[in-house]
Amino acid sequence: MDSRDINEIKAAIKYMDYKPALLAKFYDVKSLLFCEMVENEEYYKVSSIMPNPLNDNKIVKCINILDKKYIGSREVCDGTKTAICMPNEAVSILNSISTKVDGAEISLSVGSDMTADVYLSIPRGNSVTIKSMKLGKDVWLGVMNSFNTYTSEGFTLALRMENMSISIEPSALDGIKGQGDVFVYVMTENVIYKDLASKYFNTEDILSLYRG
Numbered sequence: 001m002d003s004r005d006i007n008e009i010k011a012a013i014k015y016m017d018y019k020p021a022l023l024a025k026f027y028d029v030k031s032l033l034f035c036e037m038v039e040n041e042e043y044y045k046v047s048s049i050m051p052n053p054l055n056d057n058k059i060v061k062c063i064n065i066l067d068k069k070y071i072g073s074r075e076v077c078d079g080t081k082t083a084i085c086m087p088n089e090a091v092s093i094l095n096s097i098s099t100k101v102d103g104a105e106i107s108l109s110v111g112s113d114m115t116a117d118v119y120l121s122i123p124r125g126n127s128v129t130i131k132s133m134k135l136g137k138d139v140w141l142g143v144m145n146s147f148n149t150y151t152s153e154g155f156t157l158a159l160r161m162e163n164m165s166i167s168i169e170p171s172a173l174d175g176i177k178g179q180g181d182v183f184v185y186v187m188t189e190n191v192i193y194k195d196l197a198s199k200y201f202n203t204e205d206i207l208s209l210y211r212g
Helices: 003-015 029-039 060-070 088-095
Strands: 075-078 097-102 105-110 114-122 126-135 140-145 156-160 165-173 176-187 191-196
Touching: 003 029, 029 060, 088 097, 088 165, 114 140
Parallel strands: 075 191
Antiparallel strands: 097 105, 105 140, 114 126, 114 156, 156 165, 165 176, 176 191
């Protein structure tokens, strides 16, 4: 691709109005899609959406390929609706999570010593990804701040490890504005588990700011 094509793809991704719901729990979808398309033009059939990939939302074709690559046909087990058996390793990590209020900020700590790629998304499309971050009980991640715009809309925090990924996200209950809870998602090789975070750690600090 030449620089003009790359800029067109950037614009199409920036303004696209669709993203796979489950994939967005674990990745910055827009950044991931851009890197994948630049590095694997044929795999993503980039030529088929050019020129003007933004027109008619043609970029969705590439998003669907991305979603199939990273999520695939994993079974979704929803522990909010029926009993599930979360992997022991995931339960151990989730049980080790602590939160605290430090001034205007709510922070979260993973008590298990581990190394993971950390993805944090805050409202209205702002996010940061830190590769190979060492986590432990003395490492605190600020996930909400009273002075941030739209902080009551929550966040997405994902920890991506070699064989498993964990995501924590406050979200509305059944899409009802103003009624929400904190959910956890665990992605393994074949399954994505969803459950209420309160089953594993105290979520009161998060819910003190989150409004759904």
